[in-house]
Amino acid sequence: MVVFVRGTVPAREFALHHTLQTVPDAEFEIERIVSSSERSVMPLSWVRGGEHEATATALEEDPSVEDATLLADFDDEWFYRMEWVDRVELILRMVTSANATILDAYGGNERWMLRVMYPDRDSLSAMDEFCTDHGLTFDIESVRQLDGEPAGRFGLTGEQYEALTTAAQRGFFQVPRETTLQELAEELGVSHQALSERIRRGMDALVDDTLLIKPPP
The missing domain is CATH 1.10.10 (Arc Repressor Mutant, subunit A)
Known part of the structure; x- marks a missing residue:
């Protein structure tokens, strides 16, 4: 039975922590996430808030980002393709071993909010055990099971x-x-x-x- 989960992750345990610290007004809304290798993921992200130049510089200096390519500039928001290479253990586990689909991811205010779809409750339980074993935080705020309706x-x-x-x-x-x-x-x-x-x-x-x-x- 498919399960929808909403939860939060502290920014310090997730990619882009440096950027969010350097540009506190910055907000990231992830459009899509795919695994590009066994050690990295490649998200498409909308970036809002803060000065674009400051945000671009922070992304260049961010150790979790291997590459950040600006795809579109709409003055007050920017669309990037990135490659995350650090602090991605949780997200890699979700999109590979847990067979989960990350429906939404939003970063700001020193934390990330994720909405994730798991194929069943066993996958969710395995994800919870993985977080405990590896010292990772995924605070679940709501769980909704798709009952066919x-x-x-x-x-x-x-x-x-x-x-x-x-x-x-x-x-x-x-x-x-x-x-x-x-x-x-x-x-x-x-x-x-x-x-x-x-x-x-x-x-x-x-x-x-x-x-x-x-x-x-």
Whole structure:
């Protein structure tokens, strides 16, 4: 059974620690991570915050980075391809031996937030044992098991999933709206207030699970 995990790693135990210390305002949002060898990984990363020149210099001096190539410059954010060669034991274990998929990784405020998909709970347990044996920290904040229902993929309850999908299909989110909340409530057989709460809480859960993979300020 597929398991989704959200957890944090101290920046001192992860790649780019030097850069995050040197440029405290810098934020890294990883787009994709692949293993490039048995000792390194190659992520694509969005970089935001701080002065670009200072960040570029810090990346050049960062012992965890073998190469950082700027792929795109959008003035206030930059897209890099990097090769991480130090402090990558945890991430290498995840993408190789644990058969995990790193869905999101965000670095800032002296820690990294990761959202990881494991093929089963045994893989998650093996990862936890690996961290303990090697003195690594992966503080798990939430675990969600995919039970086969579509709602489980997005951190929603079944009722929230039904409310949001029905609302979308009936044009509730269109401008202008093609249906009203009261009409949706009558179709679903719930009160106006109950449906309103389901939609709000569902939207909050959906955004939190898919967009807000960041450590709090």
